[in-house]
Amino acid sequence: MKLQAVSNRKLYIQIADQIRDQIHAGEVEPGRQLPSERDLALSLGVSRPTVREALIALEVAGLVEVRVGVGAFVRKRENASEALPEMNASPLEIMAVRRLLEPEAAALASQNLSAEGQARLAETLRRMRAENQQGQWSAESDRTLHMTLADACGNALLREMLDGLWNSRQGAVDTRFHQHLADIGEVRDHILADHEAIVAAVLSGNAEASRTAMARHLAFASEAMLETWE
Template identity: 70%
Template sequence: MKLQAVSNRKLYIQIADQIRDQILAGAVESGRQLPSERDLAVSLGVSRPTVREALIALEVAGFVEVRVGVGAFVRDQSRGSAALPDEGNSPIEIMQVRRLLEPEAAALAAQNISPDGMARLAETIRRMQAETIGNVWSSDSDRVMHVTIAEGSGNSVLREMLDQLWNSRSEEVDTKFHEHLAAISEVREHILEDHGKIVGAILAGNAAAAREAMATHLDFVTAAMLKAWD
């Protein structure tokens, strides 16, 4: 019997493998731009978001440089590159699960958060506003806000699930994905506005408004992640 090994590697890593092999074979010279996301998606028979995740995995490993709004360019391989980040979760799949859980966490926090949690949220928003004025984006402040809301929900199971999702956010591909988003000033400003609405609703004890504000925020971030970059 001739059997083919079954791969359980994530699809975006399998795509990254193919593009990496083409780069190493010299199909695209150093400094040259790869085909567009659209063309790669058509050639590979996958979605553009999957191609985008693959390109960011290649960027993390040092094979390409992703320029938002332009495309991906092959880097000089003479110094070698790192292995592809094979253990990371799909950033888009992480967002899909956050969209299921975090709106309800915000609604529960509006009903259950402690005075200390409220003070921490208010201080975090002030810090985010100062960072935005300084044209800086802090993933630490972002995490503090969302984790504080999860803790404020009063549901330990929900908090643990969201902790796990935010630990996934620290994986290399996800981190780089959000760095690209944060580099877009309009996205940063929109996110800060969303955060203000979420925290305002929680501090006011308005569960319905907190749920809606969080859902709207995560829908925006997901749309920004899926928006064409080239």
């Protein structure tokens, strides 16, 4: 596939546009595998995670099927939409800002969490354990846990910023990105253990331990988003 390096506009959408044009031109037939993330990244002069965002956008549009651990395969065009899902922020951008803000929110929550908040965290963890035992992961449970801490941080502006970040995560590309991660059992287990550690630290009232537990969790999630899927 001959692709051109891109600039301006959301990078992952520009890449997705080019790959879509190649697919529509018949250069890659339905059922065939696209070049690897590494090869696409080298051709475009961009990072592999950015290529991954582009492939997931194409998957949401119905143009490709992403198989974690294998690669991306072209689907039949009758299942595809012409419109690519574009967001104000990419999944990687959202995660980068969360890593700046959420550790401090967790530290503040450890000093301000109400009895109602404690009960909500306990119930959310119970639900997460049950979901994980069934091989599932729930974006709703994930958001509930993190936003319970944001609600308890005692800073209205910080809470509003975190709410905006989590609203941004409801986009189709971000949702699919995280679902691919959650389909990996080891990742689900690690995320559950991280959430257990965060809640334990917050309930202990230890601000530094809460900050550290949240930072470790988000660092793991960020690294998982960057790791090779092929």
